[in-house]
Amino acid sequence: MKEAKAELKRWTRIALCDDIPLREGRAVKVGNREIAIFNLGDRFLAVDNRCPHKSGPLADGIVSGAAVICPLHAWKMSLETGEGVNSASASSCVETFRTRVEHGVIFLEIGAPATPSEGKAAEDLPLLCTEPGTIAEGEATCSHA
Amino acid sequence: MAGVACVEQILRHSPKFAITIFGDETHVNYNRILLSSVLAGEKASDDIVLNGLDWYRQNGIDLRLGVRVAGVDSQAKTVTGDDGSVTSFDKLLLATGSVPLIPSIEEVKKEGVFVFRNLDDTRALLERCRRGIKAVVIGGGLLGLEAARGLQVQGCDVTVVHLMDTLMERQLDPTGGGYLASKMNQMGITVLLGLSTTAILGNGKVEGVQFKGGGSIPADLVVIAAGIRPNVGLGHEAGLEVKRGIVVNDYMETSHPDIFAVGECVQHNGICYGLVAPLIEQGKVLAATITGNKGPKYQGSVQAAKLKIMGVDVFSAGEIGDKLDGSEVIRYEDPALGIYRKLTLNGGKLVGVILVGDTADSHRYMDWLRTAKDLVPLRRQLLFPAPTEDTGIDIAQMADSETVCGCMGVTKGTVIQAIHDKGVNTLAQLKECTRASTGCGSCSGLCQSLLKAVVPEFEEEVKRTICKCIAVAEDQLREILRSQQLKSVQEVLEIYGNGIGCEVCKPALSYMLDMLWCGDHDEDRSARFINDRVHANIQKDGTFSVVPRIRGGVTSPDELRRIADVADKYRVPMVKITGSQRIDLLGVKKSDLPKVWADLGMPSGQAYTKGVRMVKTCVGTEFCRFGVQDSTRAGIEMERRFENLFTPHKVKMGAVGCPRNCAEATVKDIGMIGQEGSWQVVVGGAAGKKVRKADLLITAETTEAALVAAALFFQYYRESANYLERTYDFVERVGIEKVRKETVYAQDAAKQGLLERLRKSKERSSDAWLERYSPHHPSQFVQIQPLEEVLV
Numbered sequence: 001m002k003e004a005k006a007e008l009k010r011w012t013r014i015a016l017c018d019d020i021p022l023r024e025g026r027a028v029k030v031g032n033r034e035i036a037i038f039n040l041g042d043r044f045l046a047v048d049n050r051c052p053h054k055s056g057p058l059a060d061g062i063v064s065g066a067a068v069i070c071p072l073h074a075w076k077m078s079l080e081t082g083e084g085v086n087s088a089s090a091s092s093c094v095e096t097f098r099t100r101v102e103h104g105v106i107f108l109e110i111g112a113p114a115t116p117s118e119g120k121a122a123e124d125l126p127l128l129c130t131e132p133g134t135i136a137e138g139e140a141t142c143s144h145a
Numbered sequence: 146m147a148g149v150a151c152v153e154q155i156l157r158h159s160p161k162f163a164i165t166i167f168g169d170e171t172h173v174n175y176n177r178i179l180l181s182s183v184l185a186g187e188k189a190s191d192d193i194v195l196n197g198l199d200w201y202r203q204n205g206i207d208l209r210l211g212v213r214v215a216g217v218d219s220q221a222k223t224v225t226g227d228d229g230s231v232t233s234f235d236k237l238l239l240a241t242g243s244v245p246l247i248p249s250i251e252e253v254k255k256e257g258v259f260v261f262r263n264l265d266d267t268r269a270l271l272e273r274c275r276r277g278i279k280a281v282v283i284g285g286g287l288l289g290l291e292a293a294r295g296l297q298v299q300g301c302d303v304t305v306v307h308l309m310d311t312l313m314e315r316q317l318d319p320t321g322g323g324y325l326a327s328k329m330n331q332m333g334i335t336v337l338l339g340l341s342t343t344a345i346l347g348n349g350k351v352e353g354v355q356f357k358g359g360g361s362i363p364a365d366l367v368v369i370a371a372g373i374r375p376n377v378g379l380g381h382e383a384g385l386e387v388k389r390g391i392v393v394n395d396y397m398e399t400s401h402p403d404i405f406a407v408g409e410c411v412q413h414n415g416i417c418y419g420l421v422a423p424l425i426e427q428g429k430v431l432a433a434t435i436t437g438n439k440g441p442k443y444q445g446s447v448q449a450a451k452l453k454i455m456g457v458d459v460f461s462a463g464e465i466g467d468k469l470d471g472s473e474v475i476r477y478e479d480p481a482l483g484i485y486r487k488l489t490l491n492g493g494k495l496v497g498v499i500l501v502g503d504t505a506d507s508h509r510y511m512d513w514l515r516t517a518k519d520l521v522p523l524r525r526q527l528l529f530p531a532p533t534e535d536t537g538i539d540i541a542q543m544a545d546s547e548t549v550c551g552c553m554g555v556t557k558g559t560v561i562q563a564i565h566d567k568g569v570n571t572l573a574q575l576k577e578c579t580r581a582s583t584g585c586g587s588c589s590g591l592c593q594s595l596l597k598a599v600v601p602e603f604e605e606e607v608k609r610t611i612c613k614c615i616a617v618a619e620d621q622l623r624e625i626l627r628s629q630q631l632k633s634v635q636e637v638l639e640i641y642g643n644g645i646g647c648e649v650c651k652p653a654l655s656y657m658l659d660m661l662w663c664g665d666h667d668e669d670r671s672a673r674f675i676n677d678r679v680h681a682n683i684q685k686d687g688t689f690s691v692v693p694r695i696r697g698g699v700t701s702p703d704e705l706r707r708i709a710d711v712a713d714k715y716r717v718p719m720v721k722i723t724g725s726q727r728i729d730l731l732g733v734k735k736s737d738l739p740k741v742w743a744d745l746g747m748p749s750g751q752a753y754t755k756g757v758r759m760v761k762t763c764v765g766t767e768f769c770r771f772g773v774q775d776s777t778r779a780g781i782e783m784e785r786r787f788e789n790l791f792t793p794h795k796v797k798m799g800a801v802g803c804p805r806n807c808a809e810a811t812v813k814d815i816g817m818i819g820q821e822g823s824w825q826v827v828v829g830g831a832a833g834k835k836v837r838k839a840d841l842l843i844t845a846e847t848t849e850a851a852l853v854a855a856a857l858f859f860q861y862y863r864e865s866a867n868y869l870e871r872t873y874d875f876v877e878r879v880g881i882e883k884v885r886k887e888t889v890y891a892q893d894a895a896k897q898g899l900l901e902r903l904r905k906s907k908e909r910s911s912d913a914w915l916e917r918y919s920p921h922h923p924s925q926f927v928q929i930q931p932l933e934e935v936l937v
Contacts, residue, residue, distance in 0.1 A: 014932060019929050020924070028931055031935055
């Protein structure tokens with residue numbers, strides 16, 4: 001069983017960089033769940049597509065820096081840490097997923113949630129899908145997770 | 146500027162003089178510092194006038210505009226004008242300013258080569274500017290950079306050529322200059338450093354500039370802003386002691402007992418000043434001397450300079466080099482934000498400051514410089530002040546002697562005195578009375594805080610900003626976008642905002658750009674709310690509602706059948722008659738939207754956007770026994786004329802055929818109320834969060850006249866309301882009288898302008914649901930499938 005679980009948490013080819021317009025998000029159905037992937041220009045960030053408030057589709061929100069504002073009731077969630085970052089959303093959080101880009105393809109690490117000890121800060125890892133061949137990662141953790 | 150400012154001071158001391166003022170320009174005195182704002186379209190030339198003709202008349206001043214003084218006879222005590230007039234004087238005040246320094250460049254006198262010194266130069270430049278032409282500014286100092294930005298705003302493709310390796314090298318160190326250069330580059334202005342211009346190329350008309358070493362670049366227009374030199378001709382003429390400028394002592398006396406000089410034309414203690422604050426200080430001293438109150442001495446000024454380019458904050462004062470013996474330098478840099486701060490201290494006192502990217506603290510540093518404040522106890526708060534309750538400076542802690550307005554040299558004490566003694570309680574009165582905030586204007590916030598603190602009934606001039614991302618007031622921002630031809634949300638955010646934006650300002654900016662450029666802008670869907678990305682109204686479960694346009698609420702059996710078929714085919718969970726005489730299909734999946742629209746074959750009803758919703762109508766004369774006007778047809782026509790357009794907030798309209806008002810036109814944003822032989826056009830009604838009866842705009846005799854009146858109001862609201870301001874708030878804020886004056890009772894040209902801009906917008910607009918055929922982005926409606934199977 002343990003091995004089967006480790007098998008689940010792997011890098012998955014999820015979408016093309018071109019699928020997601022600059023500063024917008026798109027939902028991708030992965031198994032039973034929807035993941036919202038955002039194009040921040042210098043990296044892609046991914047979170048669960050359900051706002052912790054009323055399950056609003058975060059992928060449809062307006063991007064503000066490295067945060068998204070849920071289209072339903074304007075909860076603002078950090079795409080880097082998953083934490084709520086405005087007064088309404090404070091102390092709530094959404095699951096985040098690591099991403100990486102290779103040859104114009106976005107990879108998503110999907111499975112068990114990443115733990116804080118594992119990764120480097122996302123800022124250290126700039127990535128550009130416009131430069132074929134570059135490999136970089138966007139990664140995030142939520143301290144509440 | 147310096148001369149008249151001094152005359153103002155003289156009048157304050159004593160009214161005994163009969164004053165004659167000669168000026169070779171044909172304009173009354175204006176604020177020269179703001180010429181760059183005129184070039185950048187931020188101000189009109191009338192806005193920068195300092196003293197109108199009335200002021201001269203009231204003070205009995207004989208003003209001779211357009212007369213150049215050609216000669217001074219210091220023995221006979223007369224001046225001769227170039228119009229041949231001879232005027233005698235008891236005291237003569239020279240305030241001849243400076244003239245542009247023209248470097249030795251070959252063939253400099255060509256058509257298309259300008260200087261940038263006075264209002265006429267500015268007007269000539271404005272006339273010459275065309276979109277897309279290549280402009281080269283020679284000189285990367287304050288004036289050159291401001292000219293460059295102005296030209297760019299006017300649409301020119303601008304290059305700044307600077308002789309030195311650092312921009313504004315007299316005010317900045319190389320690092321600060323580097324930050325400034327990268328900001329200018331970011332704004333789209335090319336900066337070439339360390340280049341000496343040797344010749345202007347072209348046959349009669351400028352075609353390019355050539356540099357030492359042989360390189361050259363093309364140019365259709367050249368502005369020389371390489372510095373200024375004191376205009377000392379009359380000093381020589383009068384036999385005064387002249388070095389670089391007319392030499393004056395601490396009392397501002399020249400070498401002749403009855404001749405005085407002030408401003409950029411003088412040299413005091415070896416220094417010629419070219420910035421406004423010292424000139425105002427000199428004027429005060431001179432006024433005392435000339436009126437027989439000799440006593441105050443001019444002891445030189447701390448040189449301080451502020452670059453006046455919106456979005457490019459640069460401030461410098463005092464020593465800029467690191468050379469001073471025993472000086473300590475404290476630096477802070479944030480390359481990502483473009484912020485650079487450098488303080489130079491000597492013996493525990495501030496001797497120089499450079500701020501690039503954020504100049505909010507310039508007042509604090511200027512005060513430390515001027516008062517030579519002991520900074521030892523403040524060591525930990527040099528770069529960042531200890532937080533105070535108020536943002537900016539804590540005005541209660543300011544000493545009375547502290548300067549509020551650096552340009553005009555007005556202290557806090559002077560402001561407070563004016564408030565107490567002269568009953569000043571508005572910013573306008575304060576400006577008039579003390580001259581504070583009439584220079585570069587950067588202290589207006591501080592003046593307002595002072596007024597607020599001291600005058601209990603003071604009402605702040607409300608600066609309504611959209612949100613925290615952009616500090617510029619919304620109405621001012623609209624003007625800036627228009628005059629500076631900004632066409633993308635991100636560009637606006639980068640130049641005037643925090644570069645990031647939020648869910649409040651992004652849709653607001655999207656609206657402004659669409660309204661101003663009628664669709665000829667960069668439509669950035671990432672700045673739009675989801676409803677405007679997929680043209681449907683998002684529901685609590687993430688599905689969407691679809692409301693097709695049913696103009697005037699009039700449909701047909703065929704349309705109803707199609708709607709029913711769509712509801713069946715896509716298993717629409719709810720079909721509802723709306724409050725607006727339309728049909729709503731609720732619970733449609735995003736990916737089904739294009740198919741639903743295609744099957745409906747009806748245009749978008751815009752029920753999801755801040756835009757034109759619908760016109761609710763009654764059956765008017767067609768069937769109703771009481772109807773006196775054909776409200777159904779008029780309503781449908783009104784809907785056709787305005788549909789597909791965006792508005793600051795939603796616009797719901799109504800048309801009724803008689804005063805029984807069955808379709809409730811009196812509580813609509815725009816209503817047409819039919820009566821015998823005429824229509825009443827009413828605006829600003831509401832039956833939502835607020836209930837408000839609409840105000841009468843006009844009574845029109847024909848349906849066409851009524852529709853035109855509605856169109857005038859509609860476009861006026863689009864252009865003048867704040868984003869998310871409904872017509873009922875807008876009409877209440879502006880007042881219906883003003884609304885009438887600006888619309889139906891406006892000058893013909895103004896009315897034509899409104900209608901023409903509306904026509905242009907309408908012409909470029911289209912049914913948003915046509916994006917089903919040509920989506921804005923390939924994945925706009927599509928559910929993205931993972932590239933490989935995943936087990937979760």
